[in-house]
């Protein structure tokens with residue numbers, strides 16, 4: 001199966017009647033703005049981690065089109081289960097920089113109220129969110145609320161047993177669920193080609209899911225496909241899977257050095273397919289990206305970066321000891337010992 005693509009890397013637009021999309025200047029400006037803001041936020045978070053303000057950061061760099069093209073195709077009340085990399089999608093839902101950073105500063109377990117944004121907290125245990133999403137979708141199905149559920153995950157997570165159980169159970173129960181895989185080619189240092197013989201969208205079809213392959217660096221294609229698939233799920237068409245081919249342009253996390261396992265030429269080849277540059281080419285060719293608009297977005301990006309830096313430094317430190325109370329219903333001797341050790345360590349810091 002060839003990936004659905006509307007926008008070529010050089011910015012040429014080729015409409016596809018199977019995936020209709022009204023490509024207006026407004027739509028492109030909206031995507032350009034959202035993707036630029038997400039990248040600015042991501043860059044700032046990286047800088048904050050490098051300066052010791054965050055313990056860890058996992059960049060969304062290069063995956064903006066996959067995330068923004070898809071989340072903007074959903075309704076605001078469609079519940080979303082993310083992994084740990086969906087910052088670009090989270091920003092679209094109105095989750096604030098402070099809420100996004102607080103967990104990575106180590107101040108608390110998670111930063112936001114999922115019920116408020118219909119956006120679940122990050123799941124770091126690979127694929128654990130997929131059965132959760134399936135169960136949630138069973139609830140939605142019974143409520144008849146008209147919502148659909150979307151679960152993001154990566155190519156590496158697709159190797160987990162839980163992912164495959166979720167695909168099967170979602171298909172068997174015909175729940176209103178969209179599995180959205182960002183195949184960014186790597187699971188830390190393991191390339192996706194060594195993890196599976198059949199491409200994920202083919203495997204998904206075998207489970208009985210309505211499966212699609214899309215160019216994940218083409219925000220217009222991602223949006224067109226997700227809109228159509230979401231509408232079909234909402235109309236009772238059953239669960240689906242979209243595999244978006246994209247690339248993790250940064251390391252897996254700030255603890256990773258991708259230079260140890262991938263070549264500069266590979267990164268170069270994906271840089272030419274950068275999702276923002278691609279949209280920019282189309283907009284420039286059509287005269288949709290004038291200097292005023294560009295300057296406006298640049299100013300907004302600088303403001304967001306400055307705001308991100310400010311709120312990060314001001315984040316209140318929760319009483320981390322309280323986190324020990326949420327591990328088990330009753331504290332075990334080992335847990336009590338760990339809590340005491342942590343309290344003694346904290347007390348040893350004079351200031």
Ligand SMILES: Cc1ncc(C[n+]2csc(CCOP(=O)(O)OP(=O)(O)O)c2C)c(N)n1
Nearest residue numbers: 085124125126154155156157184186187188
């Ligand atoms: C169950 C489980 N096994 C292993 C890990 C360690 N781990 C964290 S991220 C990761 C790779 C994930 O790759 P992928 O699902 O493709 O997502 P990406 O990080 O590329 O977005 C691994 C192996 C984990 N968090 N959970």
